[in-house]
Amino acid sequence: MHNEHDMPALAPQDAAADTDCRGCGTCCRKGGPALHAEDLALFRAGHLAPEHCLTLRAGELARDLDGQLRPLERELVKLRPRMAARGGDWTCLFLNQADSRCSVYAHRPAECRALLCRDTWAIQTLHAVERVTRLDVLAAWAEGAAARASAAADATQADAGQPHAAPAGCANPGVPWADILAAHEERCGYAVLAPVGAALQRAAEEMRARNPGAVHPVPLPGLLDLPDAPDVPDASGQDASGQDAAGQAGAAEVAEAVATFLDAVRFDFAFRSLVRERAGAAMEELDFLLGRTLAATAVMYGVAVRMTADGPELVLPPGSGS
Ligand code: SF4
Numbered sequence: 120m121h122n123e124h125d126m127p128a129l130a131p132q133d134a135a136a137d138t139d140c141r142g143c144g145t146c147c148r149k150g151g152p153a154l155h156a157e158d159l160a161l162f163r164a165g166h167l168a169p170e171h172c173l174t175l176r177a178g179e180l181a182r183d184l185d186g187q188l189r190p191l192e193r194e195l196v197k198l199r200p201r202m203a204a205r206g207g208d209w210t211c212l213f214l215n216q217a218d219s220r221c222s223v224y225a226h227r228p229a230e231c232r233a234l235l236c237r238d239t240w241a242i243q244t245l246h247a248v249e250r251v252t253r254l255d256v257l258a259a260w261a262e263g264a265a266a267r268a269s270a271a272a273d274a275t276q277a278d279a280g281q282p283h284a285a286p287a288g289c290a291n292p293g294v295p296w297a298d299i300l301a302a303h304e305e306r307c308g309y310a311v312l313a314p315v316g317a318a319l320q321r322a323a324e325e326m327r328a329r330n331p332g333a334v335h336p337v338p339l340p341g342l343l344d345l346p347d348a349p350d351v352p353d354a355s356g357q358d359a360s361g362q363d364a365a366g367q368a369g370a371a372e373v374a375e376a377v378a379t380f381l382d383a384v385r386f387d388f389a390f391r392s393l394v395r396e397r398a399g400a401a402m403e404e405l406d407f408l409l410g411r412t413l414a415a416t417a418v419m420y421g422v423a424v425r426m427t428a429d430g431p432e433l434v435l436p437p438g439s440g441s
Contacts, residue, residue, distance in 0.1 A: 151198025151212065152198055154196045162263055164226075169257065173196070173197055173410075177191055194253065196255075196407065199212055199406060253408065254297060254300070261292050318375075321373075322422075324421065335437055385431065387412055388412070
């Protein structure tokens with residue numbers, strides 16, 4: 120993470136001799152840093168922008184310092200990977216792959232300055248302290264953008280007496296971001312989706328148990344023997360599909376969970392388009408503004424979203440059945 124000699128900002132005073140970063144870039148390949156209050160100055164100064172960030176929303180699974188995946192109690196904002204984190208590649212977008220150098224080294228965030236892989240004392244101290252939210256970043260970015268626009272206008276005086284054009288997207292103070300983020304959370308928040316997620320997880324586990332060798336994506340709830348239509352139970356209490364009342368109730372719960380989750384996925388996609396259209400947000404800013412798509416995070420429930428000509432469907436991911 121560090122490419123020059125640099126004592127971590129929070130290193131213990133009696134640090135041993137072998138504390139220099141060797142600049143291998145290994146920690147930068149494990150993911151960008153979470154951002155803290157002192158990093159807001161980097162947004163005000165224009166060294167960092169919302170498009171460089173990714174939000175992990177409250178309730179989303181994130182790897183803790185001990186490597187365990189746990190649901191986040193509150194949202195966190197971090198530097199994003201170079202591309203959508205596909206194939207598990209979380210390499211920080213600012214890492215130059217060719218020489219493992221940081222392209223914003225002089226203005227890197229606090230965690231990057233604190234992290235030394237052979238002595239994690241400083242990063243552990245900093246880890247959960249004063250983490251910022253999306254609204255903190257948006258306020259700092261808008262403040263900096265306004266100051267820079269004003270300074271540029273004063274310097275050139277070319278547009279003296281003319282009204283300044285309103286800044287676009289994240290810097291536009293007219294965009295009610297708090298309301299927009301709250302409206303998205305209301306339908307797509309992980310707390311709201313928790314019961315649905317639990318039902319999906321149970322269904323996925325059952326499907327895995329029934330199909331241990333599945334190598335292709337399997338639609339949910341296709342392998343749970345859902346009846347096409349409710350049948351009248353016979354004297355044994357089973358319907359024509361062989362399910363008893365408990366089985367039918369479980370299948371109905373899964374069907375409802377699938378429908379509810381897919382509704383949320385469709386809403387999530389539509390909401391993103393609306394935010395681009397109405398608020399002028401750039402595509403690169405969406406994973407910061409609204410977090411990762413539900414389609415991307417469905418894996419935390421053991422399922423995946425597959426796009427078809429008829430819209431999204433839920434599947435058991437390939438390979439997860441073995
Ligand atoms: S900002 Fe620089 S030091 Fe920090 S993770 Fe990214 S590449 Fe590494």
